[in-house]
Amino acid sequence: MRELTQPQLLALFALASDLQSGRCRAVRALEDVVVLTAFFEPSTRTRLSFESAAHRLGAAVLSVPDGRVSSVRKGESLADTGVMLNSYADIVVLRHPSDTALDEIRNTRLTVPLINGGNGCEEHPTQAMADWYALLKRCAHLHDADAPPEQRISLGVVGTPRRMRALRSFLLMGALHFPHILRDVTVVSEDPRPLDAELDNAFRDALLPVRCTSDLRRHVGSFDVVYQNSLTLVGTEYEVFDAAFRIDGDTPLKPHALVMHPLARLGELGADLDDTPHNLYFSQADGAVFIRQALLLAVAGRLDRVRWHEPEELG
Amino acid sequence: MRELTQPQLLALFALASDLQSGRCRAVRALEDVVVLTAFFEPSTRTRLSFESAAHRLGAAVLSVPDGRVSSVRKGESLADTGVMLNSYADIVVLRHPSDTALDEIRNTRLTVPLINGGNGCEEHPTQAMADWYALLKRCAHLHDADAPPEQRISLGVVGTPRRMRALRSFLLMGALHFPHILRDVTVVSEDPRPLDAELDNAFRDALLPVRCTSDLRRHVGSFDVVYQNSLTLVGTEYEVFDAAFRIDGDTPLKPHALVMHPLARLGELGADLDDTPHNLYFSQADGAVFIRQALLLAVAGRLDRVRWHEPEELG
Amino acid sequence: MRELTQPQLLALFALASDLQSGRCRAVRALEDVVVLTAFFEPSTRTRLSFESAAHRLGAAVLSVPDGRVSSVRKGESLADTGVMLNSYADIVVLRHPSDTALDEIRNTRLTVPLINGGNGCEEHPTQAMADWYALLKRCAHLHDADAPPEQRISLGVVGTPRRMRALRSFLLMGALHFPHILRDVTVVSEDPRPLDAELDNAFRDALLPVRCTSDLRRHVGSFDVVYQNSLTLVGTEYEVFDAAFRIDGDTPLKPHALVMHPLARLGELGADLDDTPHNLYFSQADGAVFIRQALLLAVAGRLDRVRWHEPEELG
Numbered sequence: 044m045r046e047l048t049q050p051q052l053l054a055l056f057a058l059a060s061d062l063q064s065g066r067c068r069a070v071r072a073l074e075d076v077v078v079l080t081a082f083f084e085p086s087t088r089t090r091l092s093f094e095s096a097a098h099r100l101g102a103a104v105l106s107v108p109d110g111r112v113s114s115v116r117k118g119e120s121l122a123d124t125g126v127m128l129n130s131y132a133d134i135v136v137l138r139h140p141s142d143t144a145l146d147e148i149r150n151t152r153l154t155v156p157l158i159n160g161g162n163g164c165e166e167h168p169t170q171a172m173a174d175w176y177a178l179l180k181r182c183a184h185l186h187d188a189d190a191p192p193e194q195r196i197s198l199g200v201v202g203t204p205r206r207m208r209a210l211r212s213f214l215l216m217g218a219l220h221f222p223h224i225l226r227d228v229t230v231v232s233e234d235p236r237p238l239d240a241e242l243d244n245a246f247r248d249a250l251l252p253v254r255c256t257s258d259l260r261r262h263v264g265s266f267d268v269v270y271q272n273s274l275t276l277v278g279t280e281y282e283v284f285d286a287a288f289r290i291d292g293d294t295p296l297k298p299h300a301l302v303m304h305p306l307a308r309l310g311e312l313g314a315d316l317d318d319t320p321h322n323l324y325f326s327q328a329d330g331a332v333f334i335r336q337a338l339l340l341a342v343a344g345r346l347d348r349v350r351w352h353e354p355e356e357l358g
Numbered sequence: 359m360r361e362l363t364q365p366q367l368l369a370l371f372a373l374a375s376d377l378q379s380g381r382c383r384a385v386r387a388l389e390d391v392v393v394l395t396a397f398f399e400p401s402t403r404t405r406l407s408f409e410s411a412a413h414r415l416g417a418a419v420l421s422v423p424d425g426r427v428s429s430v431r432k433g434e435s436l437a438d439t440g441v442m443l444n445s446y447a448d449i450v451v452l453r454h455p456s457d458t459a460l461d462e463i464r465n466t467r468l469t470v471p472l473i474n475g476g477n478g479c480e481e482h483p484t485q486a487m488a489d490w491y492a493l494l495k496r497c498a499h500l501h502d503a504d505a506p507p508e509q510r511i512s513l514g515v516v517g518t519p520r521r522m523r524a525l526r527s528f529l530l531m532g533a534l535h536f537p538h539i540l541r542d543v544t545v546v547s548e549d550p551r552p553l554d555a556e557l558d559n560a561f562r563d564a565l566l567p568v569r570c571t572s573d574l575r576r577h578v579g580s581f582d583v584v585y586q587n588s589l590t591l592v593g594t595e596y597e598v599f600d601a602a603f604r605i606d607g608d609t610p611l612k613p614h615a616l617v618m619h620p621l622a623r624l625g626e627l628g629a630d631l632d633d634t635p636h637n638l639y640f641s642q643a644d645g646a647v648f649i650r651q652a653l654l655l656a657v658a659g660r661l662d663r664v665r666w667h668e669p670e671e672l673g
Numbered sequence: 674m675r676e677l678t679q680p681q682l683l684a685l686f687a688l689a690s691d692l693q694s695g696r697c698r699a700v701r702a703l704e705d706v707v708v709l710t711a712f713f714e715p716s717t718r719t720r721l722s723f724e725s726a727a728h729r730l731g732a733a734v735l736s737v738p739d740g741r742v743s744s745v746r747k748g749e750s751l752a753d754t755g756v757m758l759n760s761y762a763d764i765v766v767l768r769h770p771s772d773t774a775l776d777e778i779r780n781t782r783l784t785v786p787l788i789n790g791g792n793g794c795e796e797h798p799t800q801a802m803a804d805w806y807a808l809l810k811r812c813a814h815l816h817d818a819d820a821p822p823e824q825r826i827s828l829g830v831v832g833t834p835r836r837m838r839a840l841r842s843f844l845l846m847g848a849l850h851f852p853h854i855l856r857d858v859t860v861v862s863e864d865p866r867p868l869d870a871e872l873d874n875a876f877r878d879a880l881l882p883v884r885c886t887s888d889l890r891r892h893v894g895s896f897d898v899v900y901q902n903s904l905t906l907v908g909t910e911y912e913v914f915d916a917a918f919r920i921d922g923d924t925p926l927k928p929h930a931l932v933m934h935p936l937a938r939l940g941e942l943g944a945d946l947d948d949t950p951h952n953l954y955f956s957q958a959d960g961a962v963f964i965r966q967a968l969l970l971a972v973a974g975r976l977d978r979v980r981w982h983e984p985e986e987l988g
Binding site: 070087088091092094095098099104106108306307308309314317325328329331332 | 390392394418420421422423425434435437438441442444445446447467
């Protein structure tokens with residue numbers, strides 16, 4: 044989350060947008076590259092999204108869909124895992140249930156680039172990238188240096204950021220890299236202390252006012268954007284908020300409010316919003332593969348293999 | 359089963375035959391296509407057969423070998439799954455334990471082509487295609503419009519079609535698309551009512567006489583073709599018929615009778631038939647990958663990428 | 674282990690070395706080949722190593738990461754499995770918990786080449802190849818016909834070869850193919866009879882003196898090479914030797930002794946040896962993918978597709 048700068052993120056978003064619209068192609072850009080998805084915590088969506096992105100670039104894909112059954116779980120150190128991964132792949136996408144796994148494995152002999160596919164309750168940076176990509180695409184005007192401050196976004200999030208990594212990453216990326224398009228942040232949670240020190244500090248450093256509440260009904264009408272993440276997988280069980288935190292067609296949203304969600308969903312987000320202009324969550328899902336393509340291209344050092352169409356070709 | 363017409367099926371069989379014999383090649387026909395095998399009910403054979411077919415055509419393959427562990431099982435709607443699959447693949451092969459899953463997912467936002475890899479007790483159409491491909495190849499003469507009616511096949515099947523999807527699909531495809539090569543059908547089952555309404559109607563519409571019995575021994579000597587499927591996986595357990603339904607070297611088969619089986623088998627089909635001319639089941643297995651290649655080519659709209667050898671090349 | 678001759682092994686090692694150093698390339702050598710890794714006993718490392726090797730050569734890879742859930746486990750005969758595998762792949766890598774599975778499946782209709790990825794307690798020949806490749810690379814001088822006998826290696830192994838397939842295969846390959854670089858062998862084990870008849874005979878035929886002991890401390894100072902394998906997976910549980918068999922920075926090793934280990938490790942091998950010249954185990958791990966590339970090239974009959982760089986290109 045802190046390794047990339049705002050300009051780097053925006054450059055990746057621009058590349059993702061060009062890939063998504065077909066303005067550029069990178070079909071064989073990674074054709075001699077092996078990408079390994081090592082998921083020590085299973086996640087079909089994130090794994091398939093990375094693997095699809097890699098395939099779209101012509102990479103070969105090695106897959107560990109459920110690393111819990113591997114020797115790592117049986118007590119092997121992450122240092123040894125790092126040595127092993129070097130031999131097999133050129134880029135490793137790692138998901139791990141432990142908050143510290145990523146740092147541990149990075150401080151070892153692992154020499155190939157490592158992409159965080161979600162670690163414990165910490166971060167899920169490519170999800171955050173897909174989320175901000177979708178949001179900034181829809182609110183491109185706010186990026187303008189001359190955009191009037193009163194147009195800035197009043198952001199509401201539903202969930203417990205310190206325990207829900209998608210939401211936590213979305214907020215952290217916002218506070219660190221995109222605070223200029225936010226007016227204020229409201230965290231709606233059953234948990235009276237839903238933030239952690241890193242988030243608190245990031246909001247303070249960004250001079251972003253933050254409010255915590257458990258009353259969705261009272262505040263939801265003021266949100267320009269509401270990120271619903273009141274469902275989360277803890278270990279192998281889902282934790283779901285009370286029905287009062289549900290967002291659906293009966294929720295008194297602002298007329299132009301955008302609703303975000305990392306999917307998959309259960310009852311916390313109504314399908315009756317799917318065909319309304321509030322729905323930004325399908326855009327989040329659609330863009331994710333392209334964000335991951337852009338990231339893989341950059342990490343592999345293959346941006347020079349991207350081919351832009353000449354204007355006449357598009358005609 | 360009802361989406362393809364008889365001429366379309368025969369065209370696919372002809373293409374499969376040319377691929378199998380090497381008369382044509384399609385090595386890179388799908389080289390920029392991503393095929394996703396989403397198996398919400400595990401099946402090593404069917405999955406590998408589709409994946410091998412896709413690889414033989416140069417496609418990239420994304421694999422969900424055991425979707426029971428994915429978010430779908432945890433309550434996600436099939437509508438949301440459809441949105442997800444759109445992002446990841448160009449063609450989806452779906453196997454699902456529910457009879458209705460396929461219709462549900464088809465009525466959603468899923469826009470990429472969907473191939474049924476087996477749904478509940480309903481249908482397993484590519485298995486039926488492989489079965490009829492093998493049978494028609496062996497009985498090509500029956501296809502002739504001038505073939506004398508007395509040469510038509512007296513077909514026996516062992517199993518309970520309404521609960522065994524391979525057998526059910528074989529019969530349904532026969533009644534719908536190939537009734538002209540059948541003289542009559544005998545269903546041998548422990549179950550006194552082995553058919554269901556759709557099968558009953560299909561046989562009636564095809565004017566095909568059907569008889570149900572539990573006495574294999576008594577009728578087996580009259581079958582030109584006998585399809586053994588008295589073993590089936592129900593949930594995670596196998597259901598096996600009594601030993602009286604076993605077919606092996608001691609069964610009083612007609613001299614030229616053909617024995618079919620979808621494999622894998624346990625005791626219900628004797629290995630002592632493997633090296634006899636009765637054995638059609640290895641042909642069913644051998645042809646399945648080519649049938650799936652033909653189907654993938656058609657579904658991807660890439661039939662124009664198939665290259666036939668010039669006659670002189672074959673010489 | 675007995676199918677390859679010493680000259681064939683050395684030719685594979687030479688090819689692996691050239692691939693590892695970049696002196697030659699074989700990036701698309703297997704581009705129309707499908708390699709199936711069928712692991713009826715899960716092993717992330719061995720599977721990924723083979724799959725990475727196949728991808729590096731441009732092959733397509735079909736994967737059965739956990740064949741225990743497949744129909745084979747449910748009672749299908751290995752003969753039928755052989756028929757199935759023929760249809761799907763051009764080369765099969767098989768790992769199986771049964772000692773005899775490989776012979777059984779080889780005596781069937783399986784016609785595609787079969788590579789043993791580890792069978793029961795019997796053999797793990799590609800691990801042995803990676804081990805001897807790493808060792809001979811480090812001790813190249815011993816290969817010389819003129820090398821003085823007193824330079825030969827005094828080899829110690831820690832573990833129970835008759836139950837630990839990596840160690841068993843390392844010793845068997847040594848006795849069968851590389852006895853001329855060994856002076857003597859010491860087997861350190863908790864088990865008073867750690868060898869089996871095949872190993873006994875191989876040592877005797879090679880005129881190699883073998884000693885068995887349970888006292889590591891007493892003998893370790895005499896070993897030029899010590900292979901640590903006192904940990905093994907039996908079924909789904911690890912068996913570990915007593916702490917007295919641990920090798921680490923406190924072990925009184927010879928100054929130039931080399932320590933080998935097939936990895937993964939738990940406590941039996943100290944990480945404090947990692948940054949010392951004793952460490953040969955990381956070389957074993959690094960070389961394994963290249964050995965498997967060389968083997969796949971040979972098995973596929975594609976050695977003619979390897980391209981050596983011209984001397985000026987290297988400059």
